[in-house]
Structures are given as structure tokens and as C-alpha cells.
Amino acid sequence: MSQNQAAWLTAPKTKPFEVGPAPMPKPGPGQIVIKNHAVAVNPADWKNQDAGYFIKEYPTILGIDAAGTIEEVGEGVTRFSKGQRVMAHFNQLKEQDPAQGSFQLYAVAYETYTSAIPDSMSFEEASVLPLAISTAASGLYLPKYLGISELPSESPKPSTNTVLIWGGASSVGATAIQLAAASGLKVITTASPANHDFVKAMGASVVLDYRSPSVVEDIVRELKDTPLAGIYDAISEDASFSPILDIVTRLNTTVKVVGVLPYKTPTENFSPTFVFGYDISHTPHEKFGEAVWGEFIPKALASGQLQAKPHPLVVGHGLDAIQHGLDVQKAGVSAKKVVVTL
Template sequence: MALHSVVPYSLISRNSIISIYTLKTASSVSQSTGLFPKLVKMAPTNAAAWLSEEKKHPFEIKESPLGKPEANEILIRNHALAINPIDGLIQTKAFFPLHYPIILGQDVAGEVISIGDKVTRFKPGDRVLGHAVGLMAGRNEACGFQTYTILQDNLACEIPENISYEQAVVVPLCLSTAASGMFQEDFLHLNLPTEPRTASTGQTLLVWGGASSVGSNAIQLAVAAGYEVITTASPKNFDYVRRLGASLPFDYGSPTVTEDIAEATKNKVLAGAIDCIGTTTTATCVDIVRRSQGKKFVATVKGGFAPPTDGIQVKHIFGTTLKDNFVGKTVYKEFLPRALQSGAFLPSPEPLVVGTGLEKVQEAVDLYWKGGISAKKLVVLL
């Protein structure tokens, strides 16, 4: 194609033509004679939203080292990040010791750039979502709030073409949290989810806070594992939790909610309860489990509860523990790809995009911290 067919000829300076000719000639000569150095593709550069010290506000946007994936890891170029409560808690409260500077963020979705030697599930160019678990290990390159992130391949899943990055990124951490509490042997130890859906177990799971991010995932996982789901939500979100698979929603704000659920479950066998809100609601879940037939176990997203003295177990969920056991592999490799592809699993809740660029991460964290977000998850695009 002639140069003037794409650029008005009058706008092409003599120097521009000479420069283009020189570059083209140099490239040709280098290939044929080796007299000129070859044009080298520049390595990508990374940037991150750094938390440079305890309780620092705002995040500092600056360069970050570009990690290299180990044997069972992948490097992705992030196109969407999501915000979780833990991000604001660490920034504002610094409630457990960390070695600063650090990068926060656990929910990512993007394109695979390179893979480790033992990775067979993914290849460069694949669209994936993943749970970035570098924070507690002190690996900033494996954290989320940056342009490039390293992921364990057992905590990543390919995204179908009909699902956007902003939709996919709402899934990882809260899926991991729900799955850790529901399927690990030292928690509820429920049957594992399958796609197609498994036969009914005849048991019922109580999901407290079904419209929350963790609750939205817990409902769908439980249904896929063959359990009936009873849940709580505000009345405006009843249709939402029903779409996810809950059979009986109850108004968490009702003064009779405990009695209502206890009455509804008196002839059912409970598989236990997962408390997706925590603190005061944990005691309510314990009360309901105490009155019901079945497993006397409550998995909860927050600690600080008083241990029951009547044989009921209550345990705090850490959403990263599945990275080292069969649950991570089962959920991210065997269940989720099929369920996303078939439409049996819906990325939930819906994304609420705050903006584009790492500079928007602080705004998104602040917005979440103000409260008032219901059945939505805050997302930043890159």
C-alpha cells in the first residue's frame, strides 16, 4: 500500500519519508548482511498500586518488577481487577503484620502472556480469571493491583468468549472463600460440585447473606453439589438469589427471621451453614443449626465469635487455603470451566465499573469502604 493512500500526501514531510525509508532499508540490510542490529521487541513494563507503608492513603502508582512464572504458574496481563473488603481493611486498619511496601488485590482477569514449564491447561493468548494469592506469601508479583500478575494454574480458569473480563473478575476470591468453607475436609466437607449438576443429596444448606459476593457463589456451588439452599437477603434481592438457585429466601431484617428459618427447616436435614456476613450473624446461624437436624457446623467469613459450648463447631474461613489442596483443583479446573461454558454458573454479583486505570483503584476501595453497595461488585478496568 502506498504511503499516501493512508496519510494525506501534503502532510508527509520529506524528513518523514527519509526516516521511513531509512528504517525499512536498515531492517532489510540487517537481515541480509547483518550490518545493522536487529530491531528488538521491548519487554513489557509493569506498574502497580503500591501500599508503601501502614495505613498509607492513597496508593502510589509506580513501576513494579515483572515476575517470571514458576513451573505451575502463569503470567497474565490484567484487563480487569475487582475490589474486596480485605483490601480496604488492610489499608485502613493494618490489622495484621505485613512487610511493606506491598501490593493488594486478589481478583484478576486478563490474557495469558507466558506459562511455567509444567503448565498444560493454558497457553499465551488465553483469556482467564484467577485468584491472586501472593499477599500472605510476600510475593508482590503474585498480587492483583498491577498490570501483570502471576497466578497459580490451579486457581485460574479460562473465560468463555461470551463473558467479558469485567464480568469474569467478580468471581475468584469469593468463589475461593465459599469453596474453602463448603468443601474442605476441616470445614463443612460437602459433596463437590459437578457440571452437569449432581443428583440431589436430600440435604439443605443455610447460606446467610445470599446477595453478598461470597453468598452469590455459595448458592451456586451448593446447588451444583446437589443441595437445596435456604438463604437470607433483603426483599429487593429475593429474585436475584432465586435466579442463582436458592429455593427459600428470608428477609434478614425481619425480627422473626431466626424463628422463620427454624420453622422452615424443622423437617429438613441441614448440611450446616455458611455465614457470608459474619460477626452478629454467626450467633444467629449457630442458633438455627442448634435447632435443626443434621450437621452442627457453621463456616463463617469473619472471626471473633464466641465458641459454642454445646458441640456445635464454628470455624473462620480463609479463602486462600484451597490453593494447597484438592478443592482448588476441583473447583477451578474441573467444575468452573464447564459451568461457565454451559451457563450453569453465572459470574455474580454484577460488576459495577468505577473507571479505567490503576489510578481508579483507590477510588474503588474508598467507594466500597463507604458502604451502600448491594448485589454489585466494584471493578476497575485496565
């Protein structure tokens, strides 16, 4: 019988993780057990280790992104079978269930948040995508956020709408660009000059240097007299809050602004609506989640329309390396996503 091991967070603000035995998970209805081959690190991981925003009980197992093979399927699961290669967005932060944290050898995921991956895609590449897909799609399409009506398609019809994505080289930003482009929208984004070609390859039509003294004026010029679906702040730190507030003020019109969960409260009386990636499957939007995760994502991965970007930055192997992965991510990476192989 397989033995499970996990990187446990045993108490608030403890470092490093304690690697040790974990229960072998069993899938419930609509769930699958995945044998993880690669896990990706997100800012939410070190933020929860540092501050415990969403953690109610300890010990627990963090981790949101992974790719691996199906070990077991639960009742009602129809899209997957044992041995299949998949990636998944794990649900631990929402359900407070350690079995659903990805920082372990075997973990439970929902069929809803899982996609098959093509043989041409490595586990390391696939692991960079899941949370970024859910967070980007929630912010772009759900009515309480930007509410863009055009869902991603393999053959998108050109839209008259434009979306501004601040931070296009980030994990969420790169995925949001790809989804918005697959919805037919014109995408304006920001990135450092070194990453301009990268975000253009994702589907951005206009790329501007976020460090340029004229970036606000340049963006306002691009957005003037253009139907604007909204602004997606994929950075959500002081460095993005300030220029976005300036842009909204200068446009002098109502603009929807959403951002990823910040590390601290926004300043300057500016508070966008913040996206929680799990919103994609919340009632009454399960069918919407199925349209993205169940329909578009596997087809787009197979055809190459959806790329696993940014590139994985593998920083180690084994559960003992996960703490190092969080430290590297917290220190900052550009156009890369930190990955640990298992």
C-alpha cells in the same frame, strides 16, 4: 518490552495507594503471568489496608481478583497459552509476594487458581468470581469446614441435605449458592426483598428477609426435621453472628458453622470456623482444588451454569482509581462487586 505499573501500599494504614513502576514478573513452575484488564475489590483489600492483617513486609501490592490475558506461562503449565482469556485468584496474601498481587498491570497467578473464560463473558464480569469461588468452595467442601461430600457437577443428583447460606446477595454468598445448587443441595438463604429474585436465579430454593423480625423463627421452621449440611455465614459481622447463634441454639443439635474472615472478633461467645479462600489448594487437597477450579469452573462458565454474579460495578479506570474502589466497597454495596478496569 512491556512496562509494569502497580498501586503500591508503601506502609501500614497509608492512603491512597502510590502508583508507580513495578518489576515485570516472571512465572515460576506452575505459574502464569496475566496482563490484567479488570480487577475486582474485596473486603479483604481494605481490611488489609486499614489493619494489615496478613501483611508482613512493605511496600507491597494488594489485590486478589482479576481477569485478563495470558502474557507468559511457566514450567509445567499445560492448561493455558499466551493470549488466552482468563480469570484468576491471586495468591499474594498467602505467599507475601508483591508479584502475586492483582493491583498491577502484570501479575503472577498459579495455574491451579486460574480458569479460561468464554468469549461471551467480559473481563469485568469474570473478575467478580475468583476469590468468591475459592472461598465458597473451601467452606462448602473441605473436611475441616462443612465437608459436603457432593462436589459440584454439570448434572447434579438431588441430595437430601440442606445448607443455609446467610447473605446470599454477597459475592461469596451468590457463588456459594451456585456451587451448592450444582451439588444437588437444597439452599436456604437470606437477602433483602430487593434481591430475592436475584438469589433465586442463583439457585436458592427458599429466600428469607434477614431484616424480618421473624427471620430466626422462619429459618428454624424450614430447617426442622431436615438433614442440615451446615450454615455458611457469607457476611460474618455482628448482624449475622447474633441470628445464626439464635438459630443454632433453637435447633438444639450440633451444627457446623463457617464464615468468611471477619473485620473484628465475634461477640456473644460465638466463634464459627472462618474460611481462608486459599485453603482450597492446601495439602492434601490439591486434587480437590483441581476438581473445582480445573474441571467444573471452566465447563460451567462455558455452558452458562455458573454465572458471574453479583454484577460488576465499574467505578473507574486505571491504577489511580483502585483507592476509590476500596473506599466504595468499604462504604457498602448490595448485589454488586466493585471493579476497576485497567
